Amino acid sequence: MTRDAAIAQATTYFESGRLEAELAALVAYRSESQNPDQAPVLHEYLTQAIQPRLEAMGFDCAIHANPSIEKTGGPFLLGTRIEDPDLPTVLTYGHGDVIWGQDEQWRDGLAPFELTPDGDRLYGRGSADNKVQHLINIAALEAVLSVRGTLGFNVKIVLEMSEEIGSPGLSEMMALHRDTLQADVLIASDGPRLSATQPTMFMGARGVLGFDLVVDLRKGAHHSGNWGGLLADPAMLLAHAVASITDARGQLQIPEWRPTSLTPKLRAALRDLPVGTNAEPTVDMDWGEADLTPAERAYGWNSFTVLAMKSGNTEAPVNAISPTAWARCAMRYVVGTDIENALPALRRHLDAQGLQKVQIQPLDQGEFPATRLDPDHPWVAYVRASLERTTGKDPHVLPNLAGSLPNDCFAHVLGLPTIWIPHSYLGCNQHAPDEHVLKPVCREAMQVMAGLFWDIGTSTPEMAAK
Known part of the structure; x- marks a missing residue:
C-alpha cells in the first residue's frame, strides 16, 4: 500500500497492452457529434463503454438527455462515488464525441475508427481528443483503488457527447445539478502538452x-x-x-x-x-x-x-x-x-x-468563454508538486490554454478551481486526418495521474494548511 505500488500498477496497465486494447474499443465508436446520423452512437458510448466500467468501481451513474433549448446536443453521464461526505471531492470531466472522421483523407493503411499502432504512435479519431485522456484518468483511479482498497477521497465525473459542437447544454447541466456536483477542485484532461517529454498543467482556456x-x-x-x-x-x-x-x-x-x-x-x-516545441509546423x-x-x-x-x-x-x-x-x-x-x-x-x-x-x-453555435485561475492558487502548487515528484521534471504551468474548452461551466457555474493535465502533444493532428497519441506520453500520463490521485487520498492543500 504505497504510492510507488500504485504507480507501478498504472505502469503495468500500459505495458501489458491493456490501455491500447481498451483505447481501440473506444475509438471504434463512430461518435461524431457533428454528424446527426451518429446520434445513437453517442448514447451507446456512454451506456456501453463508460457506465459499466464506472459502476464496477462503485460509481452511481445516470444518463441525462441534453437540456439545451435547441436539443442539438448529445447525452450526458453524471457519476458519483462517495466514500465519506467529509472527505475531499474531486470532479473530473471528459468528452466521448469526436469531429468528422474525414475517412478519405487519412494516409494509406489508416482508418479513423480503427486504432492502428505505428512505432510510438497510436492512430485513430479520438485517440488524442479526448478518448485516451479520460480513459487514462479512469484507469489511474482504478490503479489507486486496487492498491489501497479505497481512494481516500470522493470522485464525481461528467462525460459529455457534444464538446466538438460547442458543448450545448453543458452549462445548463452544471446549473441543474450544481448541488450534486459540488467539489473541491476540477481535475480533468484535454488538449496538448507543450512538450511531449514534459508534463503540462493549465488552469483555464482562451475563449472563442x-x-x-x-x-x-x-x-x-x-x-x-x-x-x-x-x-x-x-x-x-x-x-x-x-x-x-x-x-x-x-x-x-x-x-x-x-x-x-x-x-x-x-x-x-x-x-x-516553450511554444511549438518538437512539433510541426514551426x-x-x-x-x-x-x-x-x-x-x-x-x-x-x-x-x-x-x-x-x-x-x-x-x-x-x-x-x-x-x-x-x-x-x-x-x-x-x-x-x-x-x-x-x-x-x-x-x-x-x-x-x-x-x-x-x-x-x-x-454564429448561433455554442462558444467557450475565457477562463483563468491564478497560478498562485494552492491547488496549482499542490498538483505541480505531485507531478514533479512522479516524473522528476518541473511541469510547464499555463495560466490558460491557447485553445478553447468548456472550462467556464466548472469555473463559473460551479465556482471551482480548475486544473487540466493534458495527455496529448502539439503534433497529434487533433481535428485533422491521421490523429494520434504517443505511447510514451500515455505511459507517463498513467504514472502522473496515479501519483496525483494517490496524493489526494493522503492530503490536500486544505488539509496541509490545518
Missing part, C-alpha cells in the same frame, strides 16, 4: 468568438468584361474588411480587441514556456504582436483567424463578378476582453473604413 463576414450585393453573377468597373466586387470588399482587422503581420487593429490583462505577473508566468516569429514573445501571443493575447473564405466558383472560375462573398472568422480571446463589445466594435471599425456593405453575422 465565431462569426461570418458576408457581402451579398445582388442576384446572379455578371460578366467581368461588360460589368467590370461598374459593379462593386463583393470579393474585394470582403478582402478589404478582413485585411483591415489586422496589419500585414497579424497585429490586431481594433483597439477593443486588444486585451488589458497581460500584467507583469502574467508575463513572468509565461516567460520560460512558429512564424514575424507573425503576431511584435513586442510580445510567442508564449505571450499564444496564452496572454487575442488572435484573429480566417477559417474559410469563398466567392465565385472556386472549383471552376469563370469570367464573372460574383454576387456574394463569405468568410468564416474566429477570435480567440483571453480573460480581460470585453467580449460583449467585440462585434459592435468590429461594426464601428468596418463602418469607419467605408465598408458598410460588409455584414457581420454571429
Whole structure:
C-alpha cells in the first residue's frame, strides 16, 4: 500500500497492452457529434463503454438527455462515488464525441475508427481528443483503488457527447445539478502538452468568438468584361474588411480587441514556456504582436483567424463578378476582453473604413468563454508538486490554454478551481486526418495521474494548511 505500488500498477496497465486494447474499443465508436446520423452512437458510448466500467468501481451513474433549448446536443453521464461526505471531492470531466472522421483523407493503411499502432504512435479519431485522456484518468483511479482498497477521497465525473459542437447544454447541466456536483477542485484532461517529454498543467482556456463576414450585393453573377468597373466586387470588399482587422503581420487593429490583462505577473508566468516545441509546423516569429514573445501571443493575447473564405466558383472560375462573398472568422480571446463589445466594435471599425456593405453575422453555435485561475492558487502548487515528484521534471504551468474548452461551466457555474493535465502533444493532428497519441506520453500520463490521485487520498492543500 504505497504510492510507488500504485504507480507501478498504472505502469503495468500500459505495458501489458491493456490501455491500447481498451483505447481501440473506444475509438471504434463512430461518435461524431457533428454528424446527426451518429446520434445513437453517442448514447451507446456512454451506456456501453463508460457506465459499466464506472459502476464496477462503485460509481452511481445516470444518463441525462441534453437540456439545451435547441436539443442539438448529445447525452450526458453524471457519476458519483462517495466514500465519506467529509472527505475531499474531486470532479473530473471528459468528452466521448469526436469531429468528422474525414475517412478519405487519412494516409494509406489508416482508418479513423480503427486504432492502428505505428512505432510510438497510436492512430485513430479520438485517440488524442479526448478518448485516451479520460480513459487514462479512469484507469489511474482504478490503479489507486486496487492498491489501497479505497481512494481516500470522493470522485464525481461528467462525460459529455457534444464538446466538438460547442458543448450545448453543458452549462445548463452544471446549473441543474450544481448541488450534486459540488467539489473541491476540477481535475480533468484535454488538449496538448507543450512538450511531449514534459508534463503540462493549465488552469483555464482562451475563449472563442465565431462569426461570418458576408457581402451579398445582388442576384446572379455578371460578366467581368461588360460589368467590370461598374459593379462593386463583393470579393474585394470582403478582402478589404478582413485585411483591415489586422496589419500585414497579424497585429490586431481594433483597439477593443486588444486585451488589458497581460500584467507583469502574467508575463513572468509565461516567460520560460516553450511554444511549438518538437512539433510541426514551426512558429512564424514575424507573425503576431511584435513586442510580445510567442508564449505571450499564444496564452496572454487575442488572435484573429480566417477559417474559410469563398466567392465565385472556386472549383471552376469563370469570367464573372460574383454576387456574394463569405468568410468564416474566429477570435480567440483571453480573460480581460470585453467580449460583449467585440462585434459592435468590429461594426464601428468596418463602418469607419467605408465598408458598410460588409455584414457581420454571429454564429448561433455554442462558444467557450475565457477562463483563468491564478497560478498562485494552492491547488496549482499542490498538483505541480505531485507531478514533479512522479516524473522528476518541473511541469510547464499555463495560466490558460491557447485553445478553447468548456472550462467556464466548472469555473463559473460551479465556482471551482480548475486544473487540466493534458495527455496529448502539439503534433497529434487533433481535428485533422491521421490523429494520434504517443505511447510514451500515455505511459507517463498513467504514472502522473496515479501519483496525483494517490496524493489526494493522503492530503490536500486544505488539509496541509490545518
